[in-house]
Amino acid sequence: MRNHARILLAGLALSAVPAAAFAQNAPCGGDFSAWRDAMVAEARAAGVGNAGLNALSSARIDPEVLKRDRAQGVFTLDFATFARRLISQNRMDVGRSKLKQYASTFQKARSEYGVAPEVITAFWGLETDFGGYQGDFNTLNSIATLAHDCRRPELFRPQLISLARLIDLGVVPRDITGAWAGEIGQVQVLPDDYLTKGRDGDGDGQIKLKTSSPDAIMTAANFLQSLGWRANEPWLIEVKVPAEMEWYDTGLHESLPVSEWKARGVTPRSGSLPDSAESHLLIPMGRKGPAFIAYPNFKVFLEWNQSLTYVLTAAYFATRLGGAPIFDEGNPEPGLNQTQMKALQRGLTADGFDVGEIDGILGAGTRDAVREEQRRLGMPADAWPTVKLLNAL
Known part of the structure; x- marks a missing residue:
């Protein structure tokens, strides 16, 4: 060299x-x-x-x-399917093994940069299977x-x-x-x-x-x-949500104190829910599916990759490596297939929304447009597109 x-x-x-x-x-x-x-x-x-x-x-x-x-079809999967496909038991086992094998390096990384070892390990595992590919x-x-x-x-x-x-x-x-x-x-x-x-x-x-x-x-x-990682702060915690609440405030577009989510009936599925002046309630498959409180560190995941499905999977994988249980899938309403999603995007575009490319992927623009249309139509505005919404459009 x-x-x-x-x-x-x-x-x-x-x-x-x-x-x-x-x-x-x-x-x-x-x-x-x-x-x-x-x-x-x-x-x-x-x-x-x-x-x-x-x-x-x-x-x-x-x-x-x-x-x-032009064909990133994997991102058409819903969160539960995507996460369970990527976070296999073998990947969990290898991840835990790597945490032990490189414990001294991870400790040095935490000391110098404040980043939790399981967060690095989650990206390492998802990106290349720990260097394997x-x-x-x-x-x-x-x-x-x-x-x-x-x-x-x-x-x-x-x-x-x-x-x-x-x-x-x-x-x-x-x-x-x-x-x-x-x-x-x-x-x-x-x-x-x-x-x-x-x-x-x-x-x-x-x-x-x-x-x-x-x-x-x-x-x-x-x-x-x-990218702005905050040392010794959480990034994602799974929660339980009430049957009814103001769903329009969920998602990345709205930030509220954790105390406000608690006041609305949101509780941790296990452990505690630390306070924070800024947090998001994420329901990637709608109000009846998995739910998470995302802390400011979650934004760092979005800087690494802009797909909500991917970064939520990475953040959740890191919590699993840290000892969190497998998420509760709940009973979400059936979503749309790629053909239906494209039809929905065309309808939303015709209504004046900017959803970006008509690609059949539930990206940020499509989620925002779905939320607005759900509210206009008097539906629960949880940004989860269903056949009912498609038919209404």
Whole structure:
């Protein structure tokens, strides 16, 4: 490894000029070769050296990446199905084993960054099965493909320059592989986070997020703290809700003190419900399904991934690793299949709501629109779409 890469290994940012300050001049789409040449020029202006520039010059489009980006069908599952599919008994057992195996590293991470070990372990397990499968996509091609595509270029163009910088410094090889969306290593971080949040957890003077579990643990802790993690505070607690209450206030759009939820009849399913001036009551499958109080730390999960179903699963997995029982699924009303959900989204769009892409996924925009329509129609406004609502529209 080159000597100047030691800057990263000391835990400092590698560049004085952020990659986001560049990567603005190459328009998305169009001829890929011309676009790539423009990206090389911007990377050079950002201070990337020849090794990184040469690697960037070899990038190519990967059609499979675009296919994956357009078809994230797993997020059409409801929370209960998704969580029970991802949190197997084997994953629980391995997670508990990892907590013991790397207890000293987790303690160091908690001491330096304040992040609970089970939170890091939950992400580690869900992202890569504790490093067992980290993806086999060529990372350079994946990020170049997504940066050239016009769907989210503002996210991936800076990542492409950061990856070129990592390659130039010898931190990662030019043929490094990872997830289809460009994440690298056991906890799946994007190149810019590798650069700025990477930490040496095993003391070997290198940051190897693909092969070193201690490096991955410390990097994840640093990353989560940078997103606003509050030390020694809860993130999610399962609760029981009354049969009737003001459902419109549930969800991420409304924050109330825990004392207010208690006053409305919300109680912990087990243990206690610590007070907090800010909290959300989450009922991902409606008023008759599972229910959770989300604390301010839950927002950090949403910074890691914006899918409520995924982050709620990750946060719940962390509580299980900490000793919480399996959630009570309750008796939720049947939800919509993907075809029905698309029909609902089209109806909501026709009514003037912005639900984003018609994709059959119950995202934040669709939930908000469902809540508003339920209230308008005199239904319980719990943001859980049903056939009854679809028919009413």
